[in-house]
Amino acid sequence: MSKLRFNISVSLDGFVAGPAPSVEEPLGRGGESLHEWVVKLQSWRRAHGLEGGTVNEDDEVMREWTTNVGATIMGRNMFGGQPGPWDRAKLWRGWWGDNPPFRHPVFVLTHHPRDPLTFDNGTSFTFITEGIAAALDQAREGAGAQDVALGGGADVAGQYLAAGLIDELELHIVPILLGGGAKLFDGAGTDLHGLELVRTIAGDGVVHLKLGRDAD
Amino acid sequence: MSKLRFNISVSLDGFVAGPAPSVEEPLGRGGESLHEWVVKLQSWRRAHGLEGGTVNEDDEVMREWTTNVGATIMGRNMFGGQPGPWDRAKLWRGWWGDNPPFRHPVFVLTHHPRDPLTFDNGTSFTFITEGIAAALDQAREGAGAQDVALGGGADVAGQYLAAGLIDELELHIVPILLGGGAKLFDGAGTDLHGLELVRTIAGDGVVHLKLGRDAD
Numbered sequence: 419m420s421k422l423r424f425n426i427s428v429s430l431d432g433f434v435a436g437p438a439p440s441v442e443e444p445l446g447r448g449g450e451s452l453h454e455w456v457v458k459l460q461s462w463r464r465a466h467g468l469e470g471g472t473v474n475e476d477d478e479v480m481r482e483w484t485t486n487v488g489a490t491i492m493g494r495n496m497f498g499g500q501p502g503p504w505d506r507a508k509l510w511r512g513w514w515g516d517n518p519p520f521r522h523p524v525f526v527l528t529h530h531p532r533d534p535l536t537f538d539n540g541t542s543f544t545f546i547t548e549g550i551a552a553a554l555d556q557a558r559e560g561a562g563a564q565d566v567a568l569g570g571g572a573d574v575a576g577q578y579l580a581a582g583l584i585d586e587l588e589l590h591i592v593p594i595l596l597g598g599g600a601k602l603f604d605g606a607g608t609d610l611h612g613l614e615l616v617r618t619i620a621g622d623g624v625v626h627l628k629l630g631r632d633a634d
Numbered sequence: 635m636s637k638l639r640f641n642i643s644v645s646l647d648g649f650v651a652g653p654a655p656s657v658e659e660p661l662g663r664g665g666e667s668l669h670e671w672v673v674k675l676q677s678w679r680r681a682h683g684l685e686g687g688t689v690n691e692d693d694e695v696m697r698e699w700t701t702n703v704g705a706t707i708m709g710r711n712m713f714g715g716q717p718g719p720w721d722r723a724k725l726w727r728g729w730w731g732d733n734p735p736f737r738h739p740v741f742v743l744t745h746h747p748r749d750p751l752t753f754d755n756g757t758s759f760t761f762i763t764e765g766i767a768a769a770l771d772q773a774r775e776g777a778g779a780q781d782v783a784l785g786g787g788a789d790v791a792g793q794y795l796a797a798g799l800i801d802e803l804e805l806h807i808v809p810i811l812l813g814g815g816a817k818l819f820d821g822a823g824t825d826l827h828g829l830e831l832v833r834t835i836a837g838d839g840v841v842h843l844k845l846g847r848d849a850d
Contacts, residue, residue: 430805430843431818432648448824589646591807593831593845597824602647608664608813615809618841620834625843627646629809 420561421585422491422554424568424575425483427452427624428589429596434572437598446599452592455624456480465519476621483588488564489557490520491550493574494528497543511535512543523560525553527574550577576606587613588628590621636777637801638707638770640784640791641699643668643840644805645812650788653814662815668808671840672696681735692837699804704780705773706736707766709790710744713759727751728759739776741769743790766793792822803829804844806837 428434429452436446443449456462460471461481471477498513512518512535521540532545544560546553557566568575568584578584589602610629617628644650645668652662659665672678676687677697687693714729728734728751737756748761760776762769773782784791784800794800805818826845833844 428646428648430644430648432644432646591843593826593829593843595819595822595824595826597819597822603811603813606811606813608811610809610811613809615839615841618834618836620836623831625831625834625841627807627809627841 420488420558420563421565422568422578422583423483423487423565423586423588424570424578424584425588425590426570426572426575426602427456427592428602429592429594431595431597432602433596433599434602435600436596439599446596448594448596449599451594452596455590455592455622467517467519472622474622475619476624476626479588479590479619479621479626483567486564487567488522488561490522490524490567490569491553491557491574492524492526492569493571494526494530496569496571496574497524497526497528518543523557524569525557525560527553550574550581550583554578554583572600572602572604576603579603579611580606580609582609582611584611584613586628586630588626591625591627593623593625636704636774636779637781638784638794638799639699639703639781639802639804640786640794640800641804641806642786642788642791642818643672643808644818645808645810647811647813648818649812649815650818651816652812655815662812664810664812665815667810668812671806671808671838683733683735688838690838691835692840692842695804695806695835695837695842699783702780703783704738704777706738706740706783706785707769707773707790707794708740708742708785709787710742710746712785712787712790713740713742713744734759739773740785741773741776743769766790766797766799770794770799788816788818788820792819795819795827796822796825798825798827800827800829802844802846804842807841807843809839809841 436449439446458472459477460473461477463471517539518541523542526543526545528545531547535543612631613629616630619626652665655662674688675693676689677693679687733755734757739758742759742761744761747763751759828847829845832846835842
């Protein structure tokens with residue numbers, strides 16, 4: 419069966435976003451620093467239709483995360499828009515414009531039913547109102563023989579972790595302190611459901627800790 | 635000048651002790667798991683007068699932390715005892731019995747003045763009431779050409795970090811979630827005062843991230 423895989427950047431003090439998020443700083447105070455290591459990589463830039471970028475071990479880690487992925491699950495906030503007139507008018511088509519960087523079926527967890535959206539580049543957004551297990555079932559079907567990526571946010575990932583549904587988890591530990599903000603897996607308990615450290619890579623200003631079910 | 639060095643074990647979610655510490659669980663719920671990797675090592679066992687133990691990369695990391703150390707600074711809770719009749723009667727001589735594993739001068743931060751204690755094995759405890767900078771001055775003098783180790787606890791380490799006085803910091807990241815408890819450097823702000831990642835070692839069920847002032 420295809421795996422459910424999740425990766426996220428986290429500060430030394432265990433935050434995945436900084437304190438006081440706002441329109442100007444959606445990732446909270448200092449939160450952008452969590453992602454400096456990734457936005458310069460070739461794999462990230464290519465996925466977003468940009469030229470150039472660094473090729474190194476970090477790039478290899480991120481390339482692995484975008485390889486063999488046939489579907490993505492995300493929470494409503496990641497898809498964006500506000501439930502309200504915009505949403506009812508079905509004008510909001512996600513943050514990514516006409517060329518969303520997925521190129522496969524995406525399943526958005528929401529309380530607001532809505533018809534699927536499709537894009538020319540192979541991306542589709544299907545809106546799931548029946549909860550995380552239903553979303554995973556549909557995503558696995560959509561992914562075929564490939565894996566399912568959990569896009570986030572952190573709260574949705576925490577729900578999947580608490581339900582024991584995450585098969586592979588990689589934390590990109592960034593050597594900064596955020597001092598507050600959104601905690602990793604906040605409220606998801608302390609059970610890693612058998613996930614163990616299977617790989618560590620020291621990158622350029624970031625350390626990758628991969629957890630999986632088989633320590634091989 | 636001799637360096638001030640601090641190392642501590644931390645969970646994936648950024649806790650250095652678990653929730654609800656008690657007499658039975660002084661490190662809080664699950665907190666003991668943070669130290670499983672270290673108590674089995676030869677270096678730790680030797681320092682505590684025990685035979686045997688594992689020799690591996692983790693052991694090398696810990697050996698490095700006990701090498702070239704000429705003095706230790708710790709907070710009052712780490713020295714132990716309760717301020718009160720026991721303390722006034724000067725009966726409390728630390729948690730470690732007649733053979734404390736330091737074998738060099740130890741400087742204990744406290745609000746309660748007390749005469750120094752000395753032990754046959756070279757350990758002494760000097761009680762400092764003038765604050766962290768005074769303790770560091772005296773510890774440096776006591777250490778001679780060697781470095782000063784910051785023994786903890788986490789709150790005292792946070793004060794030294796916030797004052798920009800820590801020169802070397804190693805976090806031993808243990809792949810567990812504690813879900814609550816004492817946060818790494820809680821309230822110490824977000825400024826690492828120039829400390830940068832200088833080394834990463836993947837150990838046996840633990841990953842070591844060393845930060846220092848020179849990325850060489």
